[in-house]
Amino acid sequence: MPHELILLKNMSQPGYTGSLADYERAGGYQAIRKVLGKMPPGDVTDLVKRSGLRGRGGAGFPTGVKWSFIPKDHPGPRYLCCNADESEPGTFKDRQLMERDPHQMIEGMIIASYAIGVRIAYIYIRGEFVMGAKILERALAEAYKAGYLGENILGTGFAVDIYVHRGAGAYICGEETALLESLEGKRGLPRTKPPFPATNGLFNKPTVVNNVETLANLPYIVNRGVEWFMAIGNPPKSTGTRVFCLSGHIKRPGNYEVPMGITFREMIYDIAGGMRGDKPLKAFIPGGASASFFTSQHLDVKMDFESVAQAGSMLGSGGVTVMEEGTCMVWAAENLLHFFNHESCGKCTPCREGSSWLLQILRRIEHGKGKMEDLGTLARLCPNIAGRTVCAFGDAEIAPILSTLQYFRDEYETHVREQRCPFRRAPAPDLIAVGHG
């Protein structure tokens, strides 16, 4: 059954360029007319709260609730940061949302700024997105010219400036407090919480960090109302659509916007065309590299926050990666641990040292030098990392290991028993461990 597109609707129209004129023709910048000077800011926060909108950046925190943590009586400046760092392996939706329909997100930022009382907002975009940064700069210039940004917007007296701030290659800067450190011109090391950004954020001022996709939803919630939004998805906990990013051994990879609550089976087989070469599915990651692996037995799990969590993983960033029969799970875990080891910021010992140990053990097993006791070491090491670190990266890095050990323990054992990877005929032509920088 086809369903309505929201965030990808404009860009799916033939000839839509994402220019201001195109966005306005599609009904853009009407939502700020309904909000600025017309609704008290607190009502806007309330509207977002009632819509049930939850963050699309990974943690799924209710957006309106997050905004309401900003102290009402705080005199000084407050800040909004759009998290456009998109670096979670398997995730590539924010890039599309920014490059093909930048004004949608900018309008969302204006609405959020008004609700929170923000005068200066930043878009923290990952350094590699050079094209995205240029497109945003151009879109911001258009919005300034049209009077949607800067002083006295639409004659309402409300003012906000938005600046693009480029990162420079560090996954951890997607973590919201690392993002703030990085924006302040420092090394991107996550901060210990509390205090939370809502009270002590950017430049030590009250700050909200929201993901690109979260912000892009705002104009539609304003325009079409809470009831409409609440009816999409799997309410009350998972309202609205998600843009899921399909990758791996799939026939039609790419970004697909669907209401939350359809099953992974529908997504993988009906929408994305099924498995490449029609091989059986062996495993899939349901929500980016930080999410625990699922297997074919999880295909009927619903794609919403609660259902995926109940089944033992997380919807995370929306990156769904499918792997066909014949894919080595030890190899997959090793690849991901290479990522985590490379990207650990090094602030906490369990994460910094642990990720390196985990990688070395996995590499040993994959390359035919593993010992049976390595499996016990992995299982013992992981829980000593999770929950003992400054940021959630520590929980993320063990997810691929614990879940593959849980569902594919026999595969680990075969590697050790046969002293080789049973899936490779020739020695693995490695994607080697030489990082850059």
Next chain:
Amino acid sequence: MLIEPYKDRIAEILGRYPEKRAALLPLLWLAQETQGYVSEEAMREIAGLLDLTPPQVFETVTFYSMYNLRPIGRFHIQVCRSLMCALVGAENLLSWIDAKLGLKTGGTTPDRMFSLHQVECLASCGTGPMMQINDEYYERLTQAKVNRILDDLRRDGKSDLASGPFMFPEPSNKSSESSCRTN
């Protein structure tokens, strides 16, 4: 040498932030844009501009993988090695580049045209295998495409196989109300 010709841009950058230090990453980008890498001299100048010590600038620079502290090849090839690209043949991509240029990870061609590194996920996991060369993304690569891109770059300094504003799958041009269910 950095400050003089860019006075206006520097002032504009500083104007975006209530605290000077926040301008550090943008100024480092400016330095790299103009010199191809971040020189020691540039770091000193930036430190002066932001009331920081040169070591404060240096320790920050080294946290971020995209700043080059040395000049590198004219075209910096970065191949994504993360899982989603590895599943669809990132290894092949490395061997195609090697076959064409005799270039391995970490190396630079003798004419200093191309440098090659492996990097982690670049957010084009649905269009792998992929690589970034300088500012451009190249996606859904095949050996023939790689050969053409490298020839284009060597000859013209650019290639029209670079990705445009990203959308994948491209819209079907039929109906906007339905997502891409075709079967």
